[in-house]
Amino acid sequence: MPKAIESTGISKNFGATNALNDISFTVNESDVFGFIGPDGAGKTTLFRIITTLMLPDEGEIKVLGMDCITHYKELRKNIGYMPGRFSLYQDLSVEENLKFYATVFGTTVEENYDLIHDIYSHIEPFKKRLAGKLSGGMKQKLALSCALIHKPKLLVLDEPTTGVDAVSRSEFWDMLGKLRKHNITIIVSTPYMDEAMRCDRVALIQNGNILTIDTPKKIRDGFSSKLYAVKSVQKYKLILALRKYKGTITAYPFGDSVHVTFINDKVEDSFYSFLHSEGISDFEIEESEAGIEDRFLELMEKGNK
Amino acid sequence: MKRFLGFVKKEFLHIFRDYRTLFILFGIPAAQILIFGFAVSTDIKNAGIAILDLSHDEITQQLTDKIISSGFFKKTDNLLHYNDIDNTFKRGKTKAVIIFEKDFGKKLISEGKANLSIIADGSEPNTATLVTNYTMAIVNDFTKSFAGPVPNNSLRINPEVKMFYNPNLKSHYMFVPGVITLILILICALMTSVTITREKEFGTMEVLLVSPLRPIQIILGKVMPYFILSFVNVILIIALSWFVFALPVKGSMLLLLAESMLYILMSLTLGILISTVSSNMQQAIFISLIGLMLPTVLLSGFIFPIENMPKVYDFVSMILPPRYFIVIIKNIMIKGTGLLFIWKETLILTIMTMVFIGLSVRNFKIRLE
Amino acid sequence: MSEEVIYVHNLVKKFGSFTANDSLSFEVYGGEIFGFLGANGAGKTTALRILSGLSKPTSGDVNVAGFDAYRQTEQIKKNIGYMCQKFSLYEDLTVKENIVLYGGIYGMSKALIRERLTELLAKLRFQEYENRIISDLPLGLRQKLAFSVAVLHEPKIVFLDEPTGGVDPITRRQFWEMIYETAERGITVFVTTHYMDEAEYCDRISIMSEGRIVALDTPSNLKKQYNAENVEEVFIKIARPVPS
Numbered sequence: 001m002p003k004a005i006e007s008t009g010i011s012k013n014f015g016a017t018n019a020l021n022d023i024s025f026t027v028n029e030s031d032v033f034g035f036i037g038p039d040g041a042g043k044t045t046l047f048r049i050i051t052t053l054m055l056p057d058e059g060e061i062k063v064l065g066m067d068c069i070t071h072y073k074e075l076r077k078n079i080g081y082m083p084g085r086f087s088l089y090q091d092l093s094v095e096e097n098l099k100f101y102a103t104v105f106g107t108t109v110e111e112n113y114d115l116i117h118d119i120y121s122h123i124e125p126f127k128k129r130l131a132g133k134l135s136g137g138m139k140q141k142l143a144l145s146c147a148l149i150h151k152p153k154l155l156v157l158d159e160p161t162t163g164v165d166a167v168s169r170s171e172f173w174d175m176l177g178k179l180r181k182h183n184i185t186i187i188v189s190t191p192y193m194d195e196a197m198r199c200d201r202v203a204l205i206q207n208g209n210i211l212t213i214d215t216p217k218k219i220r221d222g223f224s225s226k227l228y229a230v231k232s233v234q235k236y237k238l239i240l241a242l243r244k245y246k247g248t249i250t251a252y253p254f255g256d257s258v259h260v261t262f263i264n265d266k267v268e269d270s271f272y273s274f275l276h277s278e279g280i281s282d283f284e285i286e287e288s289e290a291g292i293e294d295r296f297l298e299l300m301e302k303g304n305k
Numbered sequence: 306m307k308r309f310l311g312f313v314k315k316e317f318l319h320i321f322r323d324y325r326t327l328f329i330l331f332g333i334p335a336a337q338i339l340i341f342g343f344a345v346s347t348d349i350k351n352a353g354i355a356i357l358d359l360s361h362d363e364i365t366q367q368l369t370d371k372i373i374s375s376g377f378f379k380k381t382d383n384l385l386h387y388n389d390i391d392n393t394f395k396r397g398k399t400k401a402v403i404i405f406e407k408d409f410g411k412k413l414i415s416e417g418k419a420n421l422s423i424i425a426d427g428s429e430p431n432t433a434t435l436v437t438n439y440t441m442a443i444v445n446d447f448t449k450s451f452a453g454p455v456p457n458n459s460l461r462i463n464p465e466v467k468m469f470y471n472p473n474l475k476s477h478y479m480f481v482p483g484v485i486t487l488i489l490i491l492i493c494a495l496m497t498s499v500t501i502t503r504e505k506e507f508g509t510m511e512v513l514l515v516s517p518l519r520p521i522q523i524i525l526g527k528v529m530p531y532f533i534l535s536f537v538n539v540i541l542i543i544a545l546s547w548f549v550f551a552l553p554v555k556g557s558m559l560l561l562l563a564e565s566m567l568y569i570l571m572s573l574t575l576g577i578l579i580s581t582v583s584s585n586m587q588q589a590i591f592i593s594l595i596g597l598m599l600p601t602v603l604l605s606g607f608i609f610p611i612e613n614m615p616k617v618y619d620f621v622s623m624i625l626p627p628r629y630f631i632v633i634i635k636n637i638m639i640k641g642t643g644l645l646f647i648w649k650e651t652l653i654l655t656i657m658t659m660v661f662i663g664l665s666v667r668n669f670k671i672r673l674e
Numbered sequence: 675m676s677e678e679v680i681y682v683h684n685l686v687k688k689f690g691s692f693t694a695n696d697s698l699s700f701e702v703y704g705g706e707i708f709g710f711l712g713a714n715g716a717g718k719t720t721a722l723r724i725l726s727g728l729s730k731p732t733s734g735d736v737n738v739a740g741f742d743a744y745r746q747t748e749q750i751k752k753n754i755g756y757m758c759q760k761f762s763l764y765e766d767l768t769v770k771e772n773i774v775l776y777g778g779i780y781g782m783s784k785a786l787i788r789e790r791l792t793e794l795l796a797k798l799r800f801q802e803y804e805n806r807i808i809s810d811l812p813l814g815l816r817q818k819l820a821f822s823v824a825v826l827h828e829p830k831i832v833f834l835d836e837p838t839g840g841v842d843p844i845t846r847r848q849f850w851e852m853i854y855e856t857a858e859r860g861i862t863v864f865v866t867t868h869y870m871d872e873a874e875y876c877d878r879i880s881i882m883s884e885g886r887i888v889a890l891d892t893p894s895n896l897k898k899q900y901n902a903e904n905v906e907e908v909f910i911k912i913a914r915p916v917p918s
Binding site: 039 | 712713714715812813814836839840841842843844845847850851854855857858868869870871874875893894904905906909910913
């Protein structure tokens with residue numbers, strides 16, 4: 001399978017800060033590849049290197065078969081980039097923004113319209129409106145259309161769903177899914193763990209290091225302990241009690257329950273009596289399947305040790 | 306009260322941690338005082354004087370020597386005709402011409418009075434006034450100490466004072482061209498410096514960089530609209546000067562417009578250069594406005610003639626484009642000169658423009674670092 | 675039933691002809707963790723600003739911490755804590771300087787400030803960071819500190835506007851444990867967030883859409899009502915993002 005991106009040993013420092021540390025990965029053509037990690041993990045820095053906006057201190061990257069340092073001119077014609085903060089011209093209209101990007105890349109809106117049709121049709125009724133007056137979700141769609149308008153081979157999206165509500169986020173990923181059929185490779189960065197499940201492959205990144213790379217399913221299945229979910233109405237008391245209990249290895253709140261791992265992967269009898277003694281009478285406990293966030297937390301814990 | 310003090314303390318901390326603010330607070334006043342002190346001088350030193358001596362006798366020679374050796378003047382020319390006066394002013398070095406009438410010495414001795422004309426370059430009203438006053442003082446001094454057959458107290462040398470180009474000695478002949486020079490460079494540099502840094506701040510620059518657009522295209526693309534709009538601006542300004550201040554355009558209007566557009570182009574490219582060294586709009590505005598304004602007002606010859614300043618400032622002002630444009634604009638508007646006398650300044654501005662463009666393209670970072 | 679700390683009845687806020695808040699009514703009780711959810715443009719920020727005394731309603735009754743939102747905004751501001759995502763602490767001051775500053779602004783005595791400072795540093799295990807400049811600290815630490823500063827003066831209510839944006843999952847959970855602990859102390863926490871799983875940590879949540887409240891209940895009741903596995907499903911079912 002031809003590779004869209006091949007990265008070997010990429011490192012980048014800003015003064016004393018180590019932003020990226022020995023990053024190596026490959027992205028297959030036509031895949032949707034996700035970089036999942038919190039702020040400061042190095043996602044934006046990595047993307048800027050991939051899009052030839054920054055030079056790595058060490059290592060090399062081949063994008064679409066070309067070296068990103070020497071062949072930047074050629075690469076820039078074939079990459080569609082949507083940096084964070086939706087870089088649109090606030091005082092130009094939706095239509096004007098799109099036309100501008102099309103022209104700059106030497107094409108027209110009509111030429112590749114079929115590519116963006118699904119996305120642009122949501123905002124087309126507002127095409128005369130100034131970009132600055134659009135809601136977050138609409139800006140997202142416009143920025144995506146502008147990045148796609150020249151039919152790039154590689155689409156680079158840096159945190160496209162940050163700060164946007166759950167409905168728009170879901171719609172956005174639906175749109176990305178539909179782009180698959182055009183054979184465009186897509187790399188996306190996001191702090192939202194649940195979005196990882198919608199990628200073909202995922203790299204978990206934290207503090208400039210890659211914790212793991214694999215398909216989301218395999219990462220999730222890599223969770224090394226048995227996971228239990230404990231529920232109670234007395235949420236906070238429960239967490240405190242679980243932390244206190246000597247059989248607990250990790251206890252993390254996850255929505256309406258607490259995900260717990262125990263020593264020896266089993267629930268001892270002492271567990272029940274302990275909770276009662278802590279004043280928690282009403283609770284449920286059941287085995288649970290680990291999600292990708294559980295795995296991420298596990299890897300982070302290991303990394304922090 | 307405690308709240309208030311806590312807040313004040315915070316403000317102090319902000320200021321001391323921000324080196325740029327400290328610089329503004331202390332550095333700029335100090336610099337201003339020093340510059341002002343030395344640059345601002347209402348004395349004249351080495352003002353150029355040309356002599357049109359229609360008499361050529363001992364007395365005119367003595368008086369000429371006295372004037373030249375006073376330390377305020379230096380002789381630029383010995384003129385032969387009235388017609389030469391215009392040319393010598395146009396060349397720019399001469400600030401005043403002293404004309405001794407025919408048979409000056411003879412008339413002074415036989416009749417006890419003689420006529421002297423002082424014709425000053427009215428395009429610099431302040432200097433003109435000073436020069437004429439100093440000259441008249443020297444002439445009076447001369448008559449007092451003149452040793453001759455006629456008793457001193459009845460000697461009369463009548464100086465007739467005329468202002469060339471600016472008969473009524475209107476001070477706005479000096480100010481308005483200077484203000485035009487100042488405004489054009491500030492506004493133009495400000496416009497272009499802000500437009501590029503704004504793209505950097507809003508993030509749209511990132512996407513432009515990752516596009517096929519080349520730096521030179523981005524730069525010229527930014528300059529072009531302002532260039533065209535500034536053309537309209539220049540016409541407006543000249544029209545206003547004409548109608549409101551009755552400022553003439555003695556020379557060629559076409560030449561004036563062409564030189565103005567050159568100056569504007571230079572200013573726009575200077576703004577681009579500023580933007581390549583600024584990382585945000587605030588810096589760009591600061592450098593364009595504050596960084597350009599003070600030197601332009603104080604050192605370009607706008608208000609205070611460069612000749613009156615210490616030599617150091619003369620050198621410094623050589624890198625200031627406004628210095629050259631002021632000469633150009635005054636020459637065309639007030640003196641009516643053609644390209645012949647201002648080709649040097651025009652060439653310098655052209656070279657500056659090309660240097661700015663070259664440096665901008667070179668500095669223009671094709672990557673984010 | 676604990677006392678009402680926020681009372682809102684038919685709150686309307688208009689900007690010209692545009693109605694940002696359309697007749698909102700709800701109450702929040704002492705010590706509650708109240709989640710305020712909604713799509714972008716639904717009117718959350720507008721309502722939040724009114725509740726925190728930063729702007730006045732167009733019409734309706736609004737009472738915060740016992741003070742009227744029309745005439746007593748200054749008292750409101752004195753009795754609440756506020757933390758928003760964009761800004762909370764002064765980046766070029768140190769941890770200690772920020773705490774001392776805010777303590778002073780809240781009108782706390784020097785002794786009390788010192789006491790809370792030591793407590794805070796110990797609880798967050800920040801002792802080594804006391805004299806570090808905020809911009810040097812990683813995001814997660816900053817957010818935790820910002821929250822602590824927002825409740826430094828033990829206000830009745832603390833408003834948190836998307837406090838965990840972009841923070842790593844471990845820190846996010848630690849943050850929420852801090853919120854729990856704060857609520858235990860009797861401080862009401864009014865929080866907006868885009869993380870749907872965080873909505874589950876709240877005692878009750880409200881969901882806004884197009885200027886109106888379309889749901890207000892405990893997370894588990896809402897899930898039953900809309901036959902949903904989690905709050906995200908509820909949200910997607912009822913909150914339509916505003917097109918403009």
